[in-house]
Amino acid sequence: MAELTGDLLDRRAIRLAEEAADRDEAIRRCGEALVDTGAVHPGYVETMLARERSVSTYVGEGVAIPHGTLAGKDLVHRDALAVLRFPAGVDWGGQPVTVCVAIAARGDGHVELLASLAEILLDADRARALREATEPEDVLALLVPAPEDSNR
Amino acid sequence: MGSINGKDIHKVVVACDAGMGSSVMLASQLRKQLKKFSVTVEHTPVNSIPGDADVVITHNGLAARARAAAPDKVVVPFQVFLGDPAVTAVVKAIESGGEVSG
Structure with a gap:
């Protein structure tokens, strides 16, 4: 599991002091993190913007999960996530977003981390x-889910 | 389209455009909530909904595409990703019987 996470959520893709004037810029920043860590082809970023324009990826609690469209899947090199934090907040179609968990996936390597994100969002603290x-x-x-996820 | 009784639901499919983000998150929650029941939960792109799906759960904005892709399925649209009443109603129907319509 530890090595899986190393690949899936590269430390260089955890960027916690980002700034963006608007949603599109925030998505571009997210895309850059995925490009920089070799997870996607640069063209993937445009499909992230396209996806957001059709259906928002806002999931609640100040968190959005930007990702590409089905067409963009071919531009994904490996399953990967990036976590970007915008301390000043970004207006996400009327919702304030502080954290983006950007997703690139061809397969199901990221499913566990998204499951644990869902758990986090259901727990206000x-x-x-x-x-x-x-x-x-x-x-x-x-x-990252602890083994047997019960140390809390 | 139509309706189905919760007792007859064996496979729930959560569909989104790419099947890599929101559907994954929602499917993980449903799997957890339905652990005790013999119900399979899958996440797929909206244009590859498997033929043996009993209920398709999808975002409002994709419901029309889901209905076009799977005209004989019960399609349940949701608005919010976590804790949407429409999704809760599907879980309740599976737990204690009751109709799900779409």
Whole structure:
């Protein structure tokens, strides 16, 4: 599991002091993190913007999960996530977003981390901890399920 | 289109455009909620909904596409990703019987 996460959520893709003037810029920042870590072809970023224009990826608690369209799947090199935090917030079609968990996936390698994100969003305290995280370790501790996920 | 009784639901499919984000998250929650029942939960792109799906859950904005792709299925649209009443109603129907319509 540890090595799986190393590949899936590259430390260089955890960027917690980002700034963006609007949603499109935030998505481009997310796309850059995925491009920089070799997870996607640069063309994937446009499909992330396209997806957001058709259906918002806002999932609640100040969190959005931008990702590409079905057509963009071919531009994904490997399953990967990026976590970007915008401390000043970004207007996401009327909802304030602080954290983006950007997704690139061809397969199901990321399913467990998204399942644990869903759990976090259903727990107001942990959701706040995610929004306020300033260290990559804090993000990893929240998102990476502990073995048998019961140390909390 | 039509309706189905919760007792007859064996496969729930959560569909979104790419099948990599929102559907994955919602499917993980449903799997957890339905662990005790013999119901399979899958996440797929909206244009590859499997033929043996009994109920298709999808975002409002994709419901028309889901209905076109799977005209003989019960399609349940939702608005919010976590805790949507439409999704809760499907879980309740599976737990205790009752009709799900779409």
